Amino acid sequence: MKVLNLERIAAIAADPARRTAAVPDAPADLSLPFIPEDQTHLYYTPGYAALTRAQKIRYNQLFALRVNEYIMMLERDFVDPVLKALRRRAQQQGSAALRHALEGMLAEEERHYQAFVALNRRCAPRDYERVEAQFMRLRPYERAVLRAMHAGARWLPFALWIIVAMEESSIALATSMVRHGEGALGPLEPGFVAVHREHAKDEARHIHIDVHLVRACLATLPAAWRLLNASLFTAFMRDMISPKAKGTSARVVRRLVAEFPELASRASELIASLVALKDHEKFQRSLFNRKLTPLAFALYDDEPALANLGKVLKAYERPAAA
Ligand SMILES: [Fe+2]
Numbered sequence: 001m002k003v004l005n006l007e008r009i010a011a012i013a014a015d016p017a018r019r020t021a022a023v024p025d026a027p028a029d030l031s032l033p034f035i036p037e038d039q040t041h042l043y044y045t046p047g048y049a050a051l052t053r054a055q056k057i058r059y060n061q062l063f064a065l066r067v068n069e070y071i072m073m074l075e076r077d078f079v080d081p082v083l084k085a086l087r088r089r090a091q092q093q094g095s096a097a098l099r100h101a102l103e104g105m106l107a108e109e110e111r112h113y114q115a116f117v118a119l120n121r122r123c124a125p126r127d128y129e130r131v132e133a134q135f136m137r138l139r140p141y142e143r144a145v146l147r148a149m150h151a152g153a154r155w156l157p158f159a160l161w162i163i164v165a166m167e168e169s170s171i172a173l174a175t176s177m178v179r180h181g182e183g184a185l186g187p188l189e190p191g192f193v194a195v196h197r198e199h200a201k202d203e204a205r206h207i208h209i210d211v212h213l214v215r216a217c218l219a220t221l222p223a224a225w226r227l228l229n230a231s232l233f234t235a236f237m238r239d240m241i242s243p244k245a246k247g248t249s250a251r252v253v254r255r256l257v258a259e260f261p262e263l264a265s266r267a268s269e270l271i272a273s274l275v276a277l278k279d280h281e282k283f284q285r286s287l288f289n290r291k292l293t294p295l296a297f298a299l300y301d302d303e304p305a306l307a308n309l310g311k312v313l314k315a316y317e318r319p320a321a322a
């Protein structure tokens with residue numbers, strides 16, 4: 001995948017058809033699934049097949065709300081503070097054009113956040129009446145990493161490697177939603193698809209800005225600092241791809257069990273199978289791979305300090321040195 005230059009990115013950003021547009025506010029059709037089944041966690045566990053159709057659809061909807069919360073967390077806790085902290089460095093090491101692109105991206109992420117809040121409120125008005133997130137609650141470890149990341153963004157911009165992978169994933173999700181068709185659980189909720197499809201338009205530019213930012217703010221650091229950034233990034237990714245018994249994914253299952261009490265006797269088995277996904281080859285390969293996250297993987301290829309990333313990301317194979 002070719003990286004767009006900043007002039008091209010600016011030209012695309014000026015075209016309204018290639019920017020994220022607001023989706024009309026209409027109540028969601030709660031008889032339909034929200035995302036493709038293979039974008040949920042339980043789908044990869046043995047217990048999923050035994051769920052009834054109604055349970056699968058409800059699980060799908062709850063998990064999809066959590067997906068939106070995850071994207072919101074990325075936009076507000078990662079992209080926003082990290083990019084704000086890197087503004088000056090982007091201009092010094094990159095250019096005024098990079099800084100300009102970054103400012104545009106910041107404004108767009110704020111609008112995305114609001115669009116996902118509104119979408120979750122349309123889908124579950126009572127759940128989100130007073131809060132913007134019901135599943136995402138950062139653990140003390142995650143909070144500590146975020147604090148370090150914000151405070152030291154100048155020297156610890158490893159979040160940029162996370163941001164590019166997550167933004168490419170959000171585009172891959174939108175693509176799979178648009179292509180979904182009928183599916184075993186029926187077509188996807190149209191309003192839900194529309195918000196993700198629109199979101200992917202801005203993200204298709206952001207991933208290229210990310211590459212410029214990594215080159216200006218990360219690749220220019222001394223080797224010892226890049227090594228430290230690489231270990232923080234690797235630890236973060238390892239944590240993120242391992243569902244926890246008390247994590248957000250398990251919280252979705254507990255909510256499903258609360259709505260379907262007949263599942264209570266199977267709750268611990270379902271949660272144990274979620275935790276086991278950390279070693280599940282197919283699940284792990286579905287999260288990040290060269291087809292879904294090509295620019296992120298290309299950036300990892302460029303970084304000598306990430307030579308061992310394949311130990312954590314199962315689908316990451318280091319290309320043979322030229
Ligand atoms: Fe976004």
Ligand SMILES: [Fe+2]
Pocket residue numbers: 079109167202203206
């Ligand atoms: Fe973005």
